[in-house]
Amino acid sequence: MSISPDAPFGRVIRKLERLVQLGPAERDAIQSLPFKRTDVLPGHYLVREGQVPVDCCILLNGYACRHKTTSSGGRQIVSFHIPGDILDLQHVVLPRADHNVQTISSATVAWVPAAEIKRLALANPVINEALWRDALIDSSIFREWVLNVGRRDAKARIAHMLCEFAARRQAAGLGSTERFELPMSQQQIADATGLTTVHVNRTLFELEREGVISRDKRHVEIANWRLMCQVADFDPAYLHAAV
Amino acid sequence: MSISPDAPFGRVIRKLERLVQLGPAERDAIQSLPFKRTDVLPGHYLVREGQVPVDCCILLNGYACRHKTTSSGGRQIVSFHIPGDILDLQHVVLPRADHNVQTISSATVAWVPAAEIKRLALANPVINEALWRDALIDSSIFREWVLNVGRRDAKARIAHMLCEFAARRQAAGLGSTERFELPMSQQQIADATGLTTVHVNRTLFELEREGVISRDKRHVEIANWRLMCQVADFDPAYLHAAV
DNA sequence: CGTAGGTTTGACTGATCTCAAGTTTGGTGG
DNA sequence: CCACCAAACTTGAGATCAGTCAAACCTACG
Numbered sequence: 001m002s003i004s005p006d007a008p009f010g011r012v013i014r015k016l017e018r019l020v021q022l023g024p025a026e027r028d029a030i031q032s033l034p035f036k037r038t039d040v041l042p043g044h045y046l047v048r049e050g051q052v053p054v055d056c057c058i059l060l061n062g063y064a065c066r067h068k069t070t071s072s073g074g075r076q077i078v079s080f081h082i083p084g085d086i087l088d089l090q091h092v093v094l095p096r097a098d099h100n101v102q103t104i105s106s107a108t109v110a111w112v113p114a115a116e117i118k119r120l121a122l123a124n125p126v127i128n129e130a131l132w133r134d135a136l137i138d139s140s141i142f143r144e145w146v147l148n149v150g151r152r153d154a155k156a157r158i159a160h161m162l163c164e165f166a167a168r169r170q171a172a173g174l175g176s177t178e179r180f181e182l183p184m185s186q187q188q189i190a191d192a193t194g195l196t197t198v199h200v201n202r203t204l205f206e207l208e209r210e211g212v213i214s215r216d217k218r219h220v221e222i223a224n225w226r227l228m229c230q231v232a233d234f235d236p237a238y239l240h241a242a243v
Numbered sequence: 244m245s246i247s248p249d250a251p252f253g254r255v256i257r258k259l260e261r262l263v264q265l266g267p268a269e270r271d272a273i274q275s276l277p278f279k280r281t282d283v284l285p286g287h288y289l290v291r292e293g294q295v296p297v298d299c300c301i302l303l304n305g306y307a308c309r310h311k312t313t314s315s316g317g318r319q320i321v322s323f324h325i326p327g328d329i330l331d332l333q334h335v336v337l338p339r340a341d342h343n344v345q346t347i348s349s350a351t352v353a354w355v356p357a358a359e360i361k362r363l364a365l366a367n368p369v370i371n372e373a374l375w376r377d378a379l380i381d382s383s384i385f386r387e388w389v390l391n392v393g394r395r396d397a398k399a400r401i402a403h404m405l406c407e408f409a410a411r412r413q414a415a416g417l418g419s420t421e422r423f424e425l426p427m428s429q430q431q432i433a434d435a436t437g438l439t440t441v442h443v444n445r446t447l448f449e450l451e452r453e454g455v456i457s458r459d460k461r462h463v464e465i466a467n468w469r470l471m472c473q474v475a476d477f478d479p480a481y482l483h484a485a486v
Numbered sequence: 487c488g489t490a491g492g493t494t495t496g497a498c499t500g501a502t503c504t505c506a507a508g509t510t511t512g513g514t515g516g
Numbered sequence: 517c518c519a520c521c522a523a524a525c526t527t528g529a530g531a532t533c534a535g536t537c538a539a540a541c542c543t544a545c546g
Contacts, residue, residue: 050480068386071476074394078386090379093372098383098481122368129336135378136333140341142385143311143321150392150437151317154502185524194393199502201526217511233314237293238341397534428492442534444494460543 007031008110011084012058015172019133019241026126033120035110040103047088047101055111057087062107063183067191068099077192079141080104080165080184084172089135092118105183137240144238149194152233154203157193159212159232162220167236177225182218207231250274251353254327255301258415262376262484269369276363278353283346290331290344298354300330305350306426310434311342320435322384323347323408323427327415332378335361348426380483387481392437395476397446400436402455402475405463410479420468425461450474 007013009030016022016030037060040046046057046064064081078099081087087101092114121128141164148160166177184192190200207213212231214221222228229235250256252273259265259273280303283289289300289307307324321342324330330344335357364371384407391403409420427435433443450456455474457464465471472478 066386068390070390070394070399074390076390076393078389090382093375094379094383094483096480096483098483099386122371125365128365128371132336132375132378135375135382136337139333139378139382139385140337142382142389143309143342145389146321146385146392147311147313147317147319149389150319151313156313187524196503197525198504198527202502205526237339240337240339240341430492439535440493441495441536445534448494 008035008037008060009033011060011172012086015084016130016134018171020126020130022126026124029120029124029127033112033116035112037108037110039108040106042103042105044103045100046103046109047097049097049100051097052095053088053091053097054114056089056091056114056117057101058110058112059083059085059087060108060110062103062105064101064103064107065188066099066101075191076194077188078145080192082169082172082174086134089131104188133241140238140240154195154199155206156231156233157195158189158200158203159207159228160234161189161192163229163232163234166222167239177222179219179221182220251278251280251303252276254303255329258327259373259377261414263369263373265369269367272363272367272370276355276359278355280351280353282351283349285346285348287346288343289346289352290340292340292343294340295338296331296334296340297357299332299334299357299360300344301353301355302326302328302330303351303353305346305348307344307346307350308431309342309344318434319437320431321388323435325412325415325417329377332374347431376484383481383483397438397442398449399474399476400438401432401443401446402450402471403477404432404435406472406475406477409465410482420465422462422464425463
């Protein structure tokens with residue numbers, strides 16, 4: 001039977017099921033991974049650049065991001081994460097963290113020993129493939145972000161970020177793209193798009209003035225998804241099976 | 244005994260040996276992969292976005308890049324590749340290409356059936372881990388590129404790109420960081436850094452005027468690597484074991 | 487030696503940043 | 517339930533980095 005969404009790794013399993021077909025053996029194997037559950041506040045660092053983590057962190061609830069900084073203090077968010085995302089699969093095979101992972105809302109995470117994930121991946125070819133896909137889709141998303149910050153103007157850049165967030169959320173069964181609440185501040189949108197807070201603010205108003213989005217507090221409404229995708233130059237192909 | 248550099252996959256094996264310890268079994272397995280060798284001209288497309296490749300492409304000689312475009316025609320190079328790089332490992336598990344792969348010099352490539360690579364990875368845990376590391380280092384490089392185009396100014400951005408290219412070339416045993424020939428045009432540097440050709444040209448002159456680099460045709464000389472790294476805000480940690 | 491692609495230069499424009507000052511919001515304690 | 521505070525958001529004016537357009541100049545190669 002299907003996994004209860006309340007089971008700790010329910011969301012992770014549903015995510016992996018969008019990537020490969022899991023049998024009962026795989027679901028059981030994942031459900032019986034040892035883990036430590038933790039509740040953390042917004043802004044909590046789950047991983048810091050330079051650390052050598054021994055546990056992998058899975059986001060059970062809430063939102064998080066990865067970010068890096070320049071030596072002059074510029075901060076760049078390189079990805080946002082939603083419940084069900086495995087936040088540092090890479091530390092299974094790369095010892096030292098090359099970026100920070102930080103929550104953007106209060107969140108619940110599960111810490112799983114990296115060695116256990118490695119063992120599971122080597123023991124089970126289906127899970128091996130699922131994790132490969134997950135990691136490679138991550139990679140594809142980073143490439144799209146390079147394009148986004150490198151070649152789109154502020155309006156398309158912000159709209160694209162919103163489209164990706166909405167599409168991934170929807171794919172994960174966390175709501176619709178029509179109306180949703182943004183967990184991130186305008187400062188964080190700025191850090192993700194390589195812009196300044198001031199310009200993000202003005203550009204959000206422009207998107208609103210043009211009728212592409214409407215806002216109320218941190219709630220965003222995208223009445224015309226087709227139009228939004230056009231303004232954002234958003235084509236979900238780069239998200240692969242994840243959407 | 245060690246692999247002759249002339250053996251078709253010699254460079255790939257040496258690259259993977261920087262990531263994990265390969266035994267004779269692994270080296271043999273790689274050397275006996277079936278492949279088709281091809282010589283191609285500069286600007287040749289190896290993979291096009293939207294395609295469903297059945298073979299994986301390994302760069303034996305020459306230079307290549309991956310790139311994506313916006314609907315308005317903007318082009319963004321998302322990575323450069325040097326001999327020994329596996330150019331589309333991702334098509335082993337993700338069917339549809341989300342970006343283009345194109346040579347930037349004349350090149351020799353080997354086409355290996357994706358199914359063979361998958362079989363080998365599932366059969367051999369050491370190779371499995373090596374490919375994992377390779378893919379995750381790729382991912383780390385993309386993250387650094389997001390930071391580079393998102394938060395560094397033109398001078399640091401171009402200098403960083405040059406540092407990465409020089410460092411990876413050197414790590415692969417293809418020459419020193421002190422003096423090397425750039426295979427890419429200023430147009431391609433512009434497409435990789437999210438700038439325009441005109442501005443790349445002026446910025447290269449500025450780097451030269453400040454004594455950070457010197458140039459002659461497409462040869463670049465970095466007399467003071469420490470200074471260059473400082474200007475570029477370059478810290479090779481993100482390249483992991485690859486350097 | 488002719489041609490195409492790559493590089494260099496100049497003058498002008500404009501998107502985005504900076505700085506600086508409000509204003510609103512959401513949470514906290516009285 | 518209200519007062520207060522810090523953080524987030526908003527707005528304006530002026531500055532700047534990088535873009536645009538256009539032309540000239542190399543230089544590799546057929």
